[in-house]
Amino acid sequence: MTQTLRLKLDGMTCASCVARAERVLTAQPGVAAARVNLADESAEVRFDSPATPETMTAALARAGYPARQVTVQLAVEGMTCASCTGRVERVLAAQPGVLEARANLAARRATITMWEGAASPEALAAQVTKAGFAATPLTSADPDARSREMAALRRDLWLAALLTAPVFVTEMGGHLIPAFHHWLMGLVPQLWLWVGQFVLATVVLALPGRRFFRKGLPALMRGAPDMNSLVAVGTLAAWSYSTVATFAAQVLPAAARAVYFEAAAVIVVLILAGRLMEARARGRAGAAIAGLVGLRPDTALLSVPEGWQELPVATIRPGARLMIRPGARVPLDGVVEEGRSAVDEAMLTGEALPVAKAPGDRLTGGTVNGTGALVMQVTEVGGDTVLSRIIAMVEEAQSAKLPVQALVDRITLWFVPAVMGLAVLTVLIWLIFGPGLAEALVAGVSVLIIACPCAMGLATPVSIMVGTGRAAELGVLFRRGEALQTLSKVRRVAFDKTGTLTEGKPVLTDLKPASPHLLRLAAAVEGASEHPLARAVVQAAEAQGLQIPPAQDFAATPGHGAEAMVEGQRVTLGAARMFPRGLGPWQVEGEGFAVQGKTPIYLAVEGKPMGVLAVADRVKPGAAPAIAALREMGVESAMITGDAQRVALAVAGEIGIAEVRAEVLPGGKVAAIESLRPGVAFVGDGINDAPALAAADVGLAIGHGTDVAIEAAEVVLMSGDPRGAATAISVSRAVMRNIRQNLVWAFGYNVALIPVAAGALVPFGGPQLSPMLAAGAMALSSVFVLTNALRLRRLRSVEGGAA
Incomplete structure (x- = not known):
């Protein structure tokens, strides 16, 4: 049986990490698919035997991307013996991603060790509660992991900046202001300055910068270099060369005796600053999920024999x-x-x-x-609630990997090794044709630093995170993230009518003659019927406060109508075919209602036609604006319905749909969808819409529709407003446009600046890029991608054609 496991990974820093982690997972026997997301550092794996969570996480750990573990504690009430604790432990151990579960009868606690991201404490508590033991989450060993990560980055950044400032000022100040250089040389011998820079730069690399060496060098030894490897090799090269120039200058030519301690230290500062900005932006990108989780109250007022008692929600x-x-x-x-x-x-x-x-x-x-x-x-309760299902849908969509990402993955898999090879080639060319070793080192380090593929790895997932999160806030749930790309290409939207474009609740719209007495008689007969149209008549009578008399001898003729004895008279209601002797002048009234898309119901007393009622399924207020909005976006609309042609045409004319397929059986909707291809989406809400939702390029289900329809769709419109379809298309186009912008920037940045860093402009009188500027440009590249993606948080719902 295929299972799905979600994990949170450490060591994820760039697009190369994503491609490598996915390759490690898919190489495991039994793994059907794996998706790794750099933006939230998660992995989602679909697998079957012989693959197990243990084998997959072990493979990830060997590759340098260990899965994070957390310990969760639940308060569990109702355990009375060892059998109870055993049952609680078995329930918890059966949950995906749980490594170990221990229940303590005396402490009324359950302690769970699990892979982070596999399940929420609330979900675990809900499973224990279902088993008959009231459980509620107590603590998690790592509730503030992101906050602590931010704090650590901030602390390391400040420490690195404070230590680097004197190095930068003493080295670069002299280049910028010659008088300062002469003053400094008269104050302190150059060797002492270099020794001081060596001490400070070494501390920077050993403390704030150790994260790059701790992850980058092992990855390099495994033959799988990543962004950390580029930074580690670049800074280590600059530091090593400068150290030799300081303490063993005699081994270098006189012209090459220079130090680059400031470059090594400033690179660390700039990259830490970039990562801090990335972390902040990622937190904002995931704000939608945090906002949805925050909607869950912790406690509720429960009715108990003594009155109302406030208890944890997880125990209810x-x-x-x-x-x-x-x-x-x-x-x-x-x-x-x-x-x-x-x-x-x-x-x-x-x-x-x-x-x-x-x-x-x-x-x-x-x-x-x-x-x-x-x-x-x-x-x-628990995972069965609408909110929990929404959160699960959004999380799944945010971890999606769009088809456009496949090209990025193929490139980034070999990008870092190619960059390292290019850096070596750059050094060799400079040694052969350049002025000396120092310039060759600067060029090589600049290539290593500027080519870090952070922006490439973030370009797609961060846009998906922000876009799907914002869509959820607008009432549009992307159940499958891939629908983002497909929906952006849709050029025609087909709508079901009943419950989608209309309210799905027939109401009485007309009564001729407008006689309360006739309405009483009609309601008396229809009160014994289960037909939706009959219910509309009864509700109209109740709304007017009429006393509905009892009916006897009720008899219904399917497809025709019904009759009964009311107040001593035989009252007959139904379609025209219920009255073979004719309807007289009421026939014309009824046909007039039918032209308007209403269903006429004729009424006769003792065989004599007395009037006509009209029942209609009202068009939703947002239907016409939805069609207008889609037209403005260049998207055609169509209607596919099982209703009568005359009714369908009337509704379509009212809201502006030109193409109508009426009297279509449920099985025929799939054929109708096929005839509208390519680029067709279908919007529906009923069980009979499920095949069409699945057959369309993208299926959009109305949120108040049936579970079958929602499960068959890729997108759910929670409000039930047809304008949600236009909003979904608007969001998908905005997200795909945002992704294209990010990819153009990320790839264009590297294509343009790697040659500059290598010194391609120097022969033409251009500048040679310093490693410090390269580090700044690299950090700003990632920040640009994240900032651009965050613009999606400003998306608005479509209202009458304006997004």
Whole structure:
């Protein structure tokens, strides 16, 4: 059976790391696919036997990318004996990525050692709770890993900068201001200055810079150099040459006796500064997930025999009754039992207006209650809640690897070794044709430093992270990240009608003559029917406060109508075919309703036609703006529906769709999709839409639709508004445009500056790039890519055709 495992990896610094880690994973027998993401340092692996998490993580560790481990503790109530602890341990050990689970009966604790990223503490607690033991997360050994990483980078950067400042000033100050150089030489002998620079630069490399050597040199020894290897070799070369010039100058020609301690130290400072900015930007890129996780309340008011008791959400089980105070977040999914209020669902659906809630209505965990108190019954907990499923969808989409990434991977796999070879070649050429060893060293180190492929590795994943995260905030969930690239190429969107372009809830729109008495009689007959149109008639009568009389001898004729005895009279309702003797003047009224896309229901008392009712499925307010927005984006629209041709044409004419395929059976929708290719997306909500959603290039499911439809789709529109389709296309195009910009910059930067660093402009009177400038340019390249991707956070929903 195929399983999926998510891991967090250490040692990920550049695009070469991504390609190498993926190659290590896919080489393991049983691994079907592997995706590694530089932006969040994660790996997602689909595997079957004989592959195991142990063999895969061992292979990653040998390659220099060890998977991180964390220890999680759960408070577990309800354990009474050794059998209970054994059961808890078995439940936990069966979860993906769990290495060890120990339950302590006396302490009422469970301690889990697991691969970081494989499962959340909340998910583990939910599994234990399902097994019959109330569990809640206590601690995680590494809850602030990103914060500590930022703190360590900040500390190392400040230390490196303080130590480097005197080196830089004493060396470069003299080059910039000759008078300063002469003053310094008169104050301190040059050898002493060089020794002082040696001490400070050595401390910089040994302390703040040790991270490059600790990771880069072992990778070089394994024959798999990465970005750290380039930095390590470059700085070590500059430091070694300068050390020889300081303490063994006699082995060098007089013209080549110069030191580059400032270059080695400044490189460390600049790259640490770049990594700090990267870390900050990555944190902002993942803000969507953090925001969604933050919607989960930690506690809830549970109904107990003594009253209302505040308990951890993780201990609550389906069936529990919860109190939702005004202004509080709904803790879990469920149904309103008591009270009325308006609930803000904006963070889940992107809809700004609160939604009215009354007994029987659904509540979604993470939404915010308005001014009324509600009592709800819990129906889903843990990973089964809508919010948990959304988070899982967004995480999966953010770790996606788009087809465009394949070219990047092929290039970066060999990029670092090629750069190291080019650096060696540069040194050799300078030694043969240049003025000396010092210039050759400068050129070689500059090539090594400027070519670090950080920007290449970040170009695609960081755009995906920001784009899919922002889309989720707008109510558009990309279940599969690959849909981002496919959807950007869509040139035609086909819509289902009922429940997608219309409300999916028929309502009574007309009654002629406008007689409350006739409506009472009609509602009495339809009250015994289960047909959706019948329900619309009953609801209209109830809304007017009419007293609906009882009906006897009810009889329904499928496809025609129904009749019953009401107040001593036989009342008949139905389509025109229910009345073989004709309908008189009401026939014309009914046909007029049909032209408008409404369904006429004729009413007769004792066989005499007395009037006509019209029932229609109202068009959603966002349907026409959605079609207009798609037209502005150059995307054609079509309708594929099983409804009658006349009804479908009426709805299509109202919202502006020119191409209509009506009276299409569920199996025929797939054929209709095929006829609209290439570049077609389909938007639907019902079980009968699932085949079409799967057959389209991209399937978009309405969020309130069936689970079958959602599972068949690549994109979910949480709000149910058709404008979500236009928003999804707008987001996908913006993300792909952003990725292209990043890739052009990343590759163009290296293509343009590697020759400059090698000294290609020197023969033509141009400058020779110093290693310090190379380090600054390399760091700024990654920052540019990240900053450009963060612009996607400004994306807006499509409203009537404007993004």
